Amino acid sequence: MGHEVKRLLINYKTIEEFKNFREYGAAELYMKEDLEENLIENDSESPFYGIYFGKKLVARMSLYRINQKYDRYFEPSQDYLELWKLEVLEAYRGKGYGQSLVNFAKSFKLPIKTNGRVNSNDFWHKMGFTEVTYQPDRDRGENPFVWYPDGVQEQPADQ
Amino acid sequence: MGHEVKRLLINYKTIEEFKNFREYGAAELYMKEDLEENLIENDSESPFYGIYFGKKLVARMSLYRINQKYDRYFEPSQDYLELWKLEVLEAYRGKGYGQSLVNFAKSFKLPIKTNGRVNSNDFWHKMGFTEVTYQPDRDRGENPFVWYPDGVQEQPADQ
Numbered sequence: 001m002g003h004e005v006k007r008l009l010i011n012y013k014t015i016e017e018f019k020n021f022r023e024y025g026a027a028e029l030y031m032k033e034d035l036e037e038n039l040i041e042n043d044s045e046s047p048f049y050g051i052y053f054g055k056k057l058v059a060r061m062s063l064y065r066i067n068q069k070y071d072r073y074f075e076p077s078q079d080y081l082e083l084w085k086l087e088v089l090e091a092y093r094g095k096g097y098g099q100s101l102v103n104f105a106k107s108f109k110l111p112i113k114t115n116g117r118v119n120s121n122d123f124w125h126k127m128g129f130t131e132v133t134y135q136p137d138r139d140r141g142e143n144p145f146v147w148y149p150d151g152v153q154e155q156p157a158d159q
Numbered sequence: 160m161g162h163e164v165k166r167l168l169i170n171y172k173t174i175e176e177f178k179n180f181r182e183y184g185a186a187e188l189y190m191k192e193d194l195e196e197n198l199i200e201n202d203s204e205s206p207f208y209g210i211y212f213g214k215k216l217v218a219r220m221s222l223y224r225i226n227q228k229y230d231r232y233f234e235p236s237q238d239y240l241e242l243w244k245l246e247v248l249e250a251y252r253g254k255g256y257g258q259s260l261v262n263f264a265k266s267f268k269l270p271i272k273t274n275g276r277v278n279s280n281d282f283w284h285k286m287g288f289t290e291v292t293y294q295p296d297r298d299r300g301e302n303p304f305v306w307y308p309d310g311v312q313e314q315p316a317d318q
């Protein structure tokens with residue numbers, strides 16, 4: 001049994017909730033400015049998904065669909081999901097929120113790529129992700145972990 | 160006066176020193192494997208630069224020259240440096256090692272782009288870096304900070 005994952009809407013409540021997360025940066029400020037300047041409508045869909053405990057957002061991630069033409073990770077090449085800003089508020093860790101989010105990402109049946117944070121290797125392995133062969137010009141200091149759906153494998157380096 | 164910055168050579172001593180840094184990941188393991196499998200020569204030049212205190216490596220960064228054809232940050236578009244894994248060992252912080260490394264990067268007179276870590280904004284501002292206008296498809300959850308040499312400015316979004 002997982003926790004219920006919701007697509008987050010861009011509104012002042014969401015933006016306020018985001019301030020509780022460690023990784024609050026350019027992506028969040030961009031949403032805030034777009035909202036303040038009426039460049040986007042209130043309650044537009046954001047690229048973020050999250051889990052609420054009661055009314056409190058306690059876990060979140062961002063999913064971004066990358067077009068096949070930019071795919072340098074998967075064979076056959078195809079659209080894939082880039083997963084970032086996976087974070088569970090400290091007081092809510094160890095309860096499976098992170099796992100529920102990643103399982104939700106897998107439910108799209110697309111390959112997934114993420115940049116593993118320091119000391120996150122065990123988590124990604126447990127979730128069925130694998131390291132790729134590091135390519136300096138592609139990976140630029142990242143620690144890429146990928147998840148392959150059935151029939152998908154690593155893209156050879158010389159493609 | 161800055162500290163002396165050295166280009167790091169790939170050898171077992173360097174790789175051993177890297178284990179003292181928090182961000183030890185795919186890039187470092189790749190160097191280690193290449194060395195072990197004799198794919199690269201001992202004492203080859205690495206993309207890392209560092210500062211030694213006596214014989215101990217206490218600060219480092221990686222610099223990678225990105226080809227103009229991939230430049231989506233600078234106007235006029237040109238080769239630029241991507242800076243990552245800037246890190247000073249905890250006991251050696253507050254002594255200007257980070258500043259010396261960044262000033263060294265600037266000495267190439269190329270634009271620089273980095274992904275600012277959580278709570279690093281003040282440091283990058285102090286070093287003369289600025290935020291760019293966030294573009295989701297380009298920046299993908301990063302917090303890009305850039306440094307413009309004279310005559311260089313931000314690349315418009317629709318280029």
